[in-house]
Amino acid sequence: MTDKAHIISYKTLLMTLLALFALTGITVGASYVDLGQLNVWVALLIASLKGTLVLLIFMHMKFEGKALRLSFISTIGFLAIMIGFTFWDIAFR
């Protein structure tokens, strides 16, 4: 990895930006459709997709080694535990 760093082409970066614009448009559009409880889930799903694009391409995670990938996934795992246990607590009060 250190000997020969990977270069992301301008084209790939631009396509990523355009995809992020498109997803932003979709999330704004979706917010005008009343889906009840589902609205927030749709918003979170689209935000996660956008976040994944930023993470993989802009933040270069797609081309990193195991140390970064696994540590990132563990962080998200801990976040999930924090969210999950909080709601578990709230649900049974």
Added chain:
Amino acid sequence: MSLHQTSPHDDETGKKLGMWLFLYTEIILFGGLFVLYAVYLTVHTEDFVEGGKQLDRLFGLANTVILLISSFAVAASITAVQKSQKGVALGSLAASLLCGLIFLINKYFEWGHKFEIGLYPNSERLLDGPTGQNIFFGLYYVITGLHGIHIVIGMTVLAVAMAYVQAGKITPTRFALLENAGLYWHLVDLIWIFIFPLFYLII
């Protein structure tokens, strides 16, 4: 081995891992605030929807687009450095700094307007109004405020990286400083990607 190649004492991957470890703590910091938001959203759904309607979608959308463009510019500056295109690298870093500045100006007008109509922490309007809306705006100010501080720090770090590129201290083989500055900036963008729908688009 030429002078510009990395010396045995450099550890580019280690530098990046250190930055990521710090970013993980940032994710947990904002994650905790989002958990708070999520719990109160389930308790005060109606009030949160009413609160969200009082935020200006256009400001939120404009700032989303601005941050996405700035993230693209920072990523492009790394590609430029790797391809030895110093001018392009400096230009894209300047563009991303400009985006950050526009973001902050937007935020100034947005917050200013909220203050004018009495929507600020501990304002009479919020204290006398529904509890849920008070909580909504409390979280709005804490989360967007903390995010705004991150924008200022990110701009500072990017400006330092830009000065290093200008001085020729960041080279096609040694650019960890620029890369780490970029990672911080992308994280700030990443957090905004979640703030935007949760606060501005909630219905």
